[in-house]
Amino acid sequence: MASRTPVLTATGISKAFGPVRIVDDFSLVVRPGEAVALTGRNGAGKSTILRMLVGAQRPDEGRVEFDGRRMSETDAEVRRGLAAVIDDL
16 A cells, blocks of 8 residues: 655654743654544643644744645645644634
């Protein structure tokens, strides 16, 4: 079976707020037809990861790509293929 090209890829993304590192070296690959759930306790960094995955926040380190393109919330091609509703944006 041929592998499907990833739709969303996060490679080694990290984010800190001041001296507190919220997300450290997070990676993820999502292929067409897959569903992903982020679970964890309050304050674990789930919302921060989601904001970085949709381009609403830039990671301090690492890279996020959507359909092979570097994630940018203002990229028209990305906006055409990605939608997100995050309650705290």
